Amino acid sequence: MSETSVREAEIAVEQKHVDVVYARVDEMRSEAEAMRNRGDALAHGARNEAVFEQAAMLFERDVMVRHANQILRTLDAEHEGLVFGRLDDTAGETMYVGRLGVRDVEFDNLVTDWRAPAAAPFYQATAEQPMDIIRRRVIRSSGQTVVDIDDDLLMPERHLESMAVVGEGALMASLTRARGENMRDIVATIQKEQDEAIRAPWRGVTEITGGPGTGKTAVALHRVAYLLYRDRRRMGGTGVLVVGPSPAFTSYISRVLPSMGEDNVELRSLSDLLDGVKAVRVDSAPVAAVKGSLRMRRVLKRAIREAPADAPNELRIMYRGEVLKLDARELDTVRNNVHNGRRPPNQARVDAAEALLEALWRKADSYTDFPVKRADLITELGERIDFHRFVVVWWQLLTPAEVLRSLSDRRRLSRIAGRGLTRSEVDMLADSWADPSGPSVADIALLDELRMLLGKPPKRRKRKTDTSAAELQTWSERQSGPGYHRPDDYDEYSHIVVDEAQDLSPMQWRMVGRRGKYASWTVVGDPVQSSWPDPAEARQAQDGAFGGPRTVRRQFALRTNYRNSAEIFDLAGKVVRDVSTPEQLPHAVRSTGIEPSIQVCSFDQLTEFAVNAAKELLGTVDGTVGVITATSRVDSTRSAIERLNDERLRVVDGLESKGLEYDAVVLIEPAELVAESTTGPRTLYVALTRATQRLTVVTTDRNWPDS
Numbered sequence: 001m002s003e004t005s006v007r008e009a010e011i012a013v014e015q016k017h018v019d020v021v022y023a024r025v026d027e028m029r030s031e032a033e034a035m036r037n038r039g040d041a042l043a044h045g046a047r048n049e050a051v052f053e054q055a056a057m058l059f060e061r062d063v064m065v066r067h068a069n070q071i072l073r074t075l076d077a078e079h080e081g082l083v084f085g086r087l088d089d090t091a092g093e094t095m096y097v098g099r100l101g102v103r104d105v106e107f108d109n110l111v112t113d114w115r116a117p118a119a120a121p122f123y124q125a126t127a128e129q130p131m132d133i134i135r136r137r138v139i140r141s142s143g144q145t146v147v148d149i150d151d152d153l154l155m156p157e158r159h160l161e162s163m164a165v166v167g168e169g170a171l172m173a174s175l176t177r178a179r180g181e182n183m184r185d186i187v188a189t190i191q192k193e194q195d196e197a198i199r200a201p202w203r204g205v206t207e208i209t210g211g212p213g214t215g216k217t218a219v220a221l222h223r224v225a226y227l228l229y230r231d232r233r234r235m236g237g238t239g240v241l242v243v244g245p246s247p248a249f250t251s252y253i254s255r256v257l258p259s260m261g262e263d264n265v266e267l268r269s270l271s272d273l274l275d276g277v278k279a280v281r282v283d284s285a286p287v288a289a290v291k292g293s294l295r296m297r298r299v300l301k302r303a304i305r306e307a308p309a310d311a312p313n314e315l316r317i318m319y320r321g322e323v324l325k326l327d328a329r330e331l332d333t334v335r336n337n338v339h340n341g342r343r344p345p346n347q348a349r350v351d352a353a354e355a356l357l358e359a360l361w362r363k364a365d366s367y368t369d370f371p372v373k374r375a376d377l378i379t380e381l382g383e384r385i386d387f388h389r390f391v392v393v394w395w396q397l398l399t400p401a402e403v404l405r406s407l408s409d410r411r412r413l414s415r416i417a418g419r420g421l422t423r424s425e426v427d428m429l430a431d432s433w434a435d436p437s438g439p440s441v442a443d444i445a446l447l448d449e450l451r452m453l454l455g456k457p458p459k460r461r462k463r464k465t466d467t468s469a470a471e472l473q474t475w476s477e478r479q480s481g482p483g484y485h486r487p488d489d490y491d492e493y494s495h496i497v498v499d500e501a502q503d504l505s506p507m508q509w510r511m512v513g514r515r516g517k518y519a520s521w522t523v524v525g526d527p528v529q530s531s532w533p534d535p536a537e538a539r540q541a542q543d544g545a546f547g548g549p550r551t552v553r554r555q556f557a558l559r560t561n562y563r564n565s566a567e568i569f570d571l572a573g574k575v576v577r578d579v580s581t582p583e584q585l586p587h588a589v590r591s592t593g594i595e596p597s598i599q600v601c602s603f604d605q606l607t608e609f610a611v612n613a614a615k616e617l618l619g620t621v622d623g624t625v626g627v628i629t630a631t632s633r634v635d636s637t638r639s640a641i642e643r644l645n646d647e648r649l650r651v652v653d654g655l656e657s658k659g660l661e662y663d664a665v666v667l668i669e670p671a672e673l674v675a676e677s678t679t680g681p682r683t684l685y686v687a688l689t690r691a692t693q694r695l696t697v698v699t700t701d702r703n704w705p706d707s
Helices: 003-045 051-077 117-124 170-175 192-198 216-230 232-238 247-252 285-292 295-305 328-339 349-365 374-382 385-394 400-406 410-420 423-433 441-454 469-480 506-515 535-546 566-575 603-618 631-644 670-675 682-688
Strands: 083-089 094-098 109-113 133-142 145-153 205-210 240-244 266-269 315-319 322-326 495-498 520-525 553-558 560-565 587-590 597-600 625-629 649-653 662-668 691-699
Touching: 003 083, 003 094, 003 109, 003 133, 003 145, 083 117, 094 117, 109 117, 117 133, 117 192, 192 216, 192 553, 205 216, 216 232, 216 240, 216 495, 216 520, 240 247, 247 266, 285 295, 285 423, 285 441, 285 506, 295 328, 295 400, 295 410, 295 441, 315 349, 315 374, 315 385, 322 328, 322 349, 328 349, 349 374, 349 385, 400 441, 410 423, 441 506, 495 506, 506 535, 560 566, 560 691, 566 587, 566 682, 566 691, 597 603, 603 625, 603 631, 603 662, 603 691, 625 631, 625 670, 631 649, 662 670, 662 682, 670 682, 670 691, 682 691
Parallel strands: 094 109, 205 520, 205 553, 240 266, 240 495, 495 520, 560 587, 597 691, 625 649, 625 662, 662 691
Antiparallel strands: 083 094, 083 133, 133 145, 315 322
């Protein structure tokens, strides 16, 4: 029989099993819909019951409907390519591996969930350690139709003539597929080194390092799906948070976890990690470096201790015919004493009032001809409306934004910072905080620090009201339904994933750490791609976020670059040869024979050449084309690129490109990306490694990259 005939026959065998699986899935969907309908009927039956009986029935309804909806969401999410693997072992048993576990009506296994321990050999078995697996088969489908298969023969000596072996290169086939707007899951092509990181224990900190294209992000997201599968009670209740470097990145990865049936994981970028605030701009590298330094903690602490600019600097109050006065120096002493207390400022207004009354008593007591009892003065002045009005304007309840905005005053900032900031740093920060457009990405961590330093203002007590059945229903639905929103600034996550961790500033590590005081961690990064200039300071803050150096840590290093062709990565590796070691650079396993194109032009022609290069690449590749340039050039480049009118085009700067990938990339003027970075060529290295198939570099330097 010819190879083609064997392949067609084996595809037909797998199609038969896949048809059985999808038929069973349709039955499971019908059963879940029936369960949901029974839950709705139960809720309608509760209307005429007593309140407490109604609450119990509504809770039962919630559990039933939530479970049914979870099943339906999972079945819908996992419908595409549900079965993707098969294992044939030495015992003559066959096991199919897929996106979720499926059993028939007799509870016999039709598909094993890829996260189950039994499925581990699909990813971990090798020719050296076959784990009793004779043949491993990857099944590729389009919808419910099997379109191809690919086999690995792991134990040739146990191979039977009746066991056909066809195809090769399932992983390579997946790598050459066109890229779209969102990252895909890799459940069908997880490699052994990746699987070991995915299945690591949940406790402590799991650090995953690796160069571009090694699948770090995909591994971290699949690890979340694995941990939720293995320990949903611990992980699912308190939640999982994934922190990425930018909104573009979180948008890019947004479909990976839902495609694996996990739609309750929270994705946040560093620009929107603080509830109620969103960054609208990005600072220059020098400004971001100052804002991210731990030096800012001292500046912010001193800022909240200083009186607001509009606070009164004198207290004059009439008491029993005598004027009692506290001058600016005395008021400052009172303010400092209150700040030295235990409560944060926004919760210390009562303390401030008591301290002022005590100071007024001491003033009155110093008058020899003014006999007055301490308790009388404190009681009487404490009930005066004019005293309370003074306290309100003198001890103001502040917001983090107000404090940060006040530092746009150069003289105020210079006075507060003292020797902690240079004159040029004061100028840069004041200019940044005077920007009316809103906070920068680096400001978000400072606002979060101020949130903690200031404390929450005391809440007014609400009158208690009777709890109606409708309120019971709303509470139950809010706690269990998919639309449940956690409280603002939630800090009880069970697991936190930090991607591109090498770029977090110390202040950003402090911000992330507050969300994970009870969490285990998965941290993903690559030191060679770092854009933070002081790794030691960042590591110190990172240790604090993790709970100290005694926290259990495990490390996994991914060495294989699956994204870039060898030709593209060879060029990228040249630009970081002076800031990296050979061990830090991954090995690109795929060669296309297509070298990157380097186009030299004059400075005035850079945009024109970039547009032409993008147009050419759009006609060459089927997927996305990224145009990467210096931050200062993004707006003009985007305007020029828009005339090509193609939805596959994306224009980003070097930092925004982190974590993203495109079929083809046009990179404009490498020297500009290096010049705007505080870490030399590292950002350029990132930009050069975004392309999977084609790369065109437009430069004014005839000798680049050897210059």
